[in-house]
Amino acid sequence: MSSAHSVKSLNHKFSKTELARALRLAIADEYEAIQIYEQIAESTEDAKIKEVVMHIVEEEQKHADQFWDLLARVIPEEHGIYDSAVEENKEIIGKMKK
Ligand SMILES: [Fe+2]
Numbered sequence: 001m002s003s004a005h006s007v008k009s010l011n012h013k014f015s016k017t018e019l020a021r022a023l024r025l026a027i028a029d030e031y032e033a034i035q036i037y038e039q040i041a042e043s044t045e046d047a048k049i050k051e052v053v054m055h056i057v058e059e060e061q062k063h064a065d066q067f068w069d070l071l072a073r074v075i076p077e078e079h080g081i082y083d084s085a086v087e088e089n090k091e092i093i094g095k096m097k098k
Pocket of ligand 1: 030033059060063064
């Protein structure tokens with residue numbers, strides 16, 4: 001999926017910070033693609049189009065997950081922050097259900 005975001009020239013070797021930034025943009029692009037594809041699927045009554053587009057959505061989610069894994073490889077300390085945020089959200093949601 002093309003993006004309005006940009007990263008430096010392919011001839012440039014990224015620093016750790018630049019690589020993390022590029023991976024975050026890639027993650028955002030995957031979620032943007034998911035949003036667009038879900039809107040396409042919801043906008044049609046054509047079952048085949050819905051099926052194919054939702055399959056693509058599943059693939060984009062896998063891509064997002066893969067980029068998250070790569071980001072965790074580049075900056076494992078940041079991944080810990082996301083993990084703790086997920087746990088915090090589960091705790092908050094758990095309290096809301098009671
Ligand atoms: Fe993708």
